[in-house]
Amino acid sequence: MGWVTAEAPRPAELSACVDCGLCLPHCPTYRLTGDETASPRGRIAAMRAVAGDLVPIDDAFEDMMSFCLQCRACEAACPSLVPFGRAMEGARAELTAQRPDPVRRTRHALLGRLVSTPVLLRLATRAIGLARRSGALRIVPSALRSSLAGMRDVPSTPPTIRGAVHLAQGEERGTAALLAGCVMDPWFGGVHEATIELLKRAGYRVVVPTTQTCCGALAAHDGDTRRARRLAVRNVRALQAVDLVISNAAGCSAHLKEYAEWAGDGGAILADRARDVTEVVAAAIADGRLPKLSMNRGAVAVQDPCHLRHAQRIVDAPRVIVAAAGYQPVDLTDDQCCGAAGLYSMLFPETSNELGENKAAQIRVTGSTVVASANPGCEMQVRAHLENWYSVAHPVELYWDAVRENETLGPGTDSRGE
Amino acid sequence: MIPFSRAQPVMASVWHVTLVRELKDLLGEERVLSDPLRRHVYGKDGGIRRGDVAVVTLPATVGEVAEIVRIAARHEIPVVPRGAGTGLAGGAVPTSPSVVVSLTRLTEIEVDTESRTAWVGAGVLNLDLSEHTAPFGLHFAPDPSSQAACTIGGNVANNSGGPHCLAEGSTVNHVLAVEMVNATGEVLMLGGDAPDPIGLDVRGIVVGSEGTLGIVTRALVKLTPNPPAARTLLAAYERVEDAAATVSGIIAAGIVPAALEMMDQPMTIAVERFVGAGFPTDAAAVLLAEVTGHPAAVTAEAELVRTVAESNHATQIRVAADQAERDLLWKGRKAAFGAVAQLAPDYYLHDTVVPRTKLVDVLVKVYEIADRYDLAIMNVFHAGDGNLHPLMAFDASEEGVLDRVHAAADEVARVCVEAGGSLSGEHGIGLEKRDLMPLVFSEVDLDAQARLVEAFDPNKLFNPDKVLPTGSRCFDLGRPIPEGTWI
Ligand SMILES: Cc1cc2nc3c(=O)[nH]c(=O)nc-3n(C[C@H](O)[C@H](O)[C@H](O)COP(=O)(O)OP(=O)(O)OC[C@H]3O[C@@H](n4cnc5c(N)ncnc54)[C@H](O)[C@@H]3O)c2cc1C
Ligand code: SF4
Ligand code: SF4
Numbered sequence: 001m002g003w004v005t006a007e008a009p010r011p012a013e014l015s016a017c018v019d020c021g022l023c024l025p026h027c028p029t030y031r032l033t034g035d036e037t038a039s040p041r042g043r044i045a046a047m048r049a050v051a052g053d054l055v056p057i058d059d060a061f062e063d064m065m066s067f068c069l070q071c072r073a074c075e076a077a078c079p080s081l082v083p084f085g086r087a088m089e090g091a092r093a094e095l096t097a098q099r100p101d102p103v104r105r106t107r108h109a110l111l112g113r114l115v116s117t118p119v120l121l122r123l124a125t126r127a128i129g130l131a132r133r134s135g136a137l138r139i140v141p142s143a144l145r146s147s148l149a150g151m152r153d154v155p156s157t158p159p160t161i162r163g164a165v166h167l168a169q170g171e172e173r174g175t176a177a178l179l180a181g182c183v184m185d186p187w188f189g190g191v192h193e194a195t196i197e198l199l200k201r202a203g204y205r206v207v208v209p210t211t212q213t214c215c216g217a218l219a220a221h222d223g224d225t226r227r228a229r230r231l232a233v234r235n236v237r238a239l240q241a242v243d244l245v246i247s248n249a250a251g252c253s254a255h256l257k258e259y260a261e262w263a264g265d266g267g268a269i270l271a272d273r274a275r276d277v278t279e280v281v282a283a284a285i286a287d288g289r290l291p292k293l294s295m296n297r298g299a300v301a302v303q304d305p306c307h308l309r310h311a312q313r314i315v316d317a318p319r320v321i322v323a324a325a326g327y328q329p330v331d332l333t334d335d336q337c338c339g340a341a342g343l344y345s346m347l348f349p350e351t352s353n354e355l356g357e358n359k360a361a362q363i364r365v366t367g368s369t370v371v372a373s374a375n376p377g378c379e380m381q382v383r384a385h386l387e388n389w390y391s392v393a394h395p396v397e398l399y400w401d402a403v404r405e406n407e408t409l410g411p412g413t414d415s416r417g418e
Numbered sequence: 419m420i421p422f423s424r425a426q427p428v429m430a431s432v433w434h435v436t437l438v439r440e441l442k443d444l445l446g447e448e449r450v451l452s453d454p455l456r457r458h459v460y461g462k463d464g465g466i467r468r469g470d471v472a473v474v475t476l477p478a479t480v481g482e483v484a485e486i487v488r489i490a491a492r493h494e495i496p497v498v499p500r501g502a503g504t505g506l507a508g509g510a511v512p513t514s515p516s517v518v519v520s521l522t523r524l525t526e527i528e529v530d531t532e533s534r535t536a537w538v539g540a541g542v543l544n545l546d547l548s549e550h551t552a553p554f555g556l557h558f559a560p561d562p563s564s565q566a567a568c569t570i571g572g573n574v575a576n577n578s579g580g581p582h583c584l585a586e587g588s589t590v591n592h593v594l595a596v597e598m599v600n601a602t603g604e605v606l607m608l609g610g611d612a613p614d615p616i617g618l619d620v621r622g623i624v625v626g627s628e629g630t631l632g633i634v635t636r637a638l639v640k641l642t643p644n645p646p647a648a649r650t651l652l653a654a655y656e657r658v659e660d661a662a663a664t665v666s667g668i669i670a671a672g673i674v675p676a677a678l679e680m681m682d683q684p685m686t687i688a689v690e691r692f693v694g695a696g697f698p699t700d701a702a703a704v705l706l707a708e709v710t711g712h713p714a715a716v717t718a719e720a721e722l723v724r725t726v727a728e729s730n731h732a733t734q735i736r737v738a739a740d741q742a743e744r745d746l747l748w749k750g751r752k753a754a755f756g757a758v759a760q761l762a763p764d765y766y767l768h769d770t771v772v773p774r775t776k777l778v779d780v781l782v783k784v785y786e787i788a789d790r791y792d793l794a795i796m797n798v799f800h801a802g803d804g805n806l807h808p809l810m811a812f813d814a815s816e817e818g819v820l821d822r823v824h825a826a827a828d829e830v831a832r833v834c835v836e837a838g839g840s841l842s843g844e845h846g847i848g849l850e851k852r853d854l855m856p857l858v859f860s861e862v863d864l865d866a867q868a869r870l871v872e873a874f875d876p877n878k879l880f881n882p883d884k885v886l887p888t889g890s891r892c893f894d895l896g897r898p899i900p901e902g903t904w905i
Binding site: 015016018019020021022023024025033034035036037041042045046049054055058059060061064078079080081 | 451453454455456458459460462463464465474476502503504520522523525541543545546564566567568689691692753754755756757758760763764765813815
């Protein structure tokens with residue numbers, strides 16, 4: 001029966017693959033299993049088989065697609081530039097359309113609504129906080145519990161940055177709209193604060209329009225295409241008339257850059273303006289708008305979120321930022337997925353756990369107890385798998401802490417404009 | 419014994435059900451794949467043909483491999499070993515419903531730093547091995563361009579080489595012993611830790627046998643010390659002839675560079691688009707040379723290479739400043755085949771050898787053939803040893819294009835053989851070039867090879883229909899081998 005949706009994997013995407021296999025060693029699920037059917041090339045072969053009507057979309061197809069982390073490591077490794085992430089989103093859309101599944105439908109309805117409705121998320125945040133403090137978290141399903149294990153301590157009524165307007169310090173370069181995000185707003189206030197303060201100092205007027213919503217990445221990855229489109233269209237409307245649209249969650253900035261796919265021409269315009277905060281801050285450090293601090297703060301292990309490194313190919317920026325804070329960035333053994341991967345940790349807890357353990361082991365051998373991670377999901381996953389003497393933070397937070405300290409202590413250690 | 423009847427109607431038959439059940443009893447549900455989609459996915463390697471898979475197995479120990487072979491033998495169904503499936507000659511593609519044995523889970527490595535050797539599981543990836551031994555200052559010398567993905571088992575089976583085999587030799591020069599499961603499911607140990615084992619060198623026969631003699635489960639490999647210094651040079655030319663003359667000039671000057679690689683312009687353009695390493699896309703040919711050894715010698719040799727390149731009208735010479743730049747240049751070269759797909763969705767990669775002195779003549783003919791068949795062609799070669807890889811990019815959905823590709827490939831092979839070259843530099847014969855074997859081997863030669871296979875595997879259990887054309891055994895058909903036609 002082939003494909004039925006407009007999002008389905010496209011012929012040009014599938015035929016771009018020449019079966020060379022060079023992506024295989026970069027794929028975490030292939031690495032764990034040694035199984036071609038858990039590899040990028042195998043998944044493309046399966047999509048082709050469906051496209052060519054050789055097989056129906058059956059259990060085997062669903063298993064093969066669902067097991068993919070959508071980490072896009074294969075995409076970065078592919079010499080023939082196969083847009084694997086896009087094709088996989090298409091395959092997920094087909095699963096939704098062709099394989100009615102009450103579990104998936106419930107997940108779409110509940111989670112989709114939760115992440116795009118701030119009020120609900122705030123209620124949930126309060127409930128999680130209560131549960132954690134009272135020990136009641138023990139009764140929630142273990143997959144959910146381990147996904148939340150790496151949460152930061154969050155106040156029961158966290159502040160929001162929505163609606164804020166901050167003036168640029170010094171000469172204004174333009175207006176940047178900040179994506180408040182879903183969990184970023186209530187759970188990662190520190191990252192937002194650092195982002196806003198640094199953007200101001202880098203010369204941006206920062207606005208956080210209230211009508212914006214969740215970027216829709218989770219929905220798009222999970223085949224909830226109707227919701228993904230709706231959210232993207234809403235954001236395009238909310239985030240107009242600015243020079244940049246900035247996100248400090250790598251998964252979201254990666255998705256904003258693909259808005260052409262989800263929200264037509266308006267989406268393409270937004271995609272053009274979308275930046276990850278690490279890019280903008282690193283650029284400001286490079287041209288002297290933000291300081292390079294010469295203090296020595298020791299080593300920091302840099303964990304590369306897949307959607308920063310593989311999807312956006314941003315590798316240097318987080319290193320530049322922590323170096324400017326006075327840390328020595330240390331690379332991990334490999335750049336494989338930490339296993340958080342959005343909903344993956346709930347759907348495949350075992351695999352997620354194994355990858356999380358691998359990542360934690362790689363961090364331990366660096367000898368550093370400070371870890372920089374530019375994506376909330378990765379941060380939580382890494383923290384959950386490390387001992388409590390490790391501190392995990394966004395690179396801009398580490399940098400902002402240093403800049404603030406430098407500002408209050410006076411400019412003795414400042415080497416601005418060097 | 420009667421040869422296996424392999425023309426059985428596929429699947430769903432009783433034998434398939436019992437076969438799958440026996441395998442699942444052995445390996446459990448998860449490591450036996452028998453649904454149509456997963457079988458389909460395993461039906462192909464890095465080449466262009468697709469075959470018929472009855473069931474896929476993922477053993478984790480040599481004992482399991484042996485047991486799988488015994489089960490398959492009992493069911494009289496062929497066994498096809500598979501590594502990473504990066505082979506380009508269809509070697510891991512079953513020609514009839516077969517048990518595919520994926521060796522990817524045999525990943526143990528045991529290094530003996532004293533003797534600079536390692537016992538390596540067949541499923542270990544080539545580059546993983548070198549990364550594993552890097553802390554000891556050692557690496558596995560054969561470095562096929564697919565080294566990040568391909569397995570040691572596949573390297574052994576195909577006797578693979580790579581850019582750095584010019585000075586170091588191909589896989590066969592680096593394998594001391596192999597552990598192999600034979601057709602009766604016994605585990606053999608062939609060779610030993612002595613470089614020149616006593617008795618018949620059966621190990622040497624197994625290396626390069628493309629999975630037709632048995633399943634290699636482990637290999638004892640030699641490790642090579644990492645060179646204390648290395649320098650990589652890139653030279654660009656306005657004429658391919660000048661690049662080729664540089665290659666000959668370098669060798670004539672008495673230097674054996676660790677690697678000496680050439681790409682023509684279309685190839686360079688595709689590669690540059692992927693890596694962005696600053697490859698000169700306006701040059702007709704680009705040469706990559708690497709010299710390794712002691713720092714003083716390296717500096718002197720690099721200078722000499724530069725001089726030779728300059729005297730052969732190189733328009734640009736660039737020396738990689740550091741390891742990162744070196745890595746980037748090699749990444750570009752090694753991504754060459756994959757990068758082609760940016761130009762057209764399918765490619766046919768040829769692997770031939772031509773005498774270095776005939777390189778330019780052959781190249782001119784190759785361009786001419788491609789022109790005549792209206793195909794886009796680009797070339798990469800291990801120029802040092804004349805291993806030529808013409809690559810044709812095409813769109814298989816175009817009517818009749820496959821016929822043109824095959825006809826052109828056939829002519830290219832003939833041109834190379836006529837120039838005194840050979841059929842395969844390193845990628846193996848597999849299915850892809852099987853029927854061209856008579857171009858280089860006489861009836862008697864082929865008969866001898868067929869007898870050898872028969873001695874190991876009388877019932878043609880392992881990877882049947884590969885390497886040797888049907889009828890290689892003279893009395894099989896009682897008539898001369900037909901002229902090599904492309905299947
Ligand atoms: C982009 C690209 C670049 C390449 N560059 C090179 C190059 O520079 N040099 C080169 O030599 N090759 C090259 N190749 C070809 C290929 O990568 C090599 O032949 C490689 O050694 C195959 O290894 P594999 O693990 O993928 O084996 P597979 O493709 O899985 O199998 C290859 C053959 O070996 C047999 N086999 C595999 N494992 C075993 C085992 N354990 N026991 C017995 N038989 C076994 C299979 O039956 C098959 O006949 C390239 C391929 C690609 C896609
Ligand atoms: S690297 Fe790209 S072209 Fe090669 S198999 Fe993977 S997806 Fe296909
Ligand atoms: S996205 Fe990640 S898990 Fe999925 S096929 Fe690519 S590398 Fe593998």
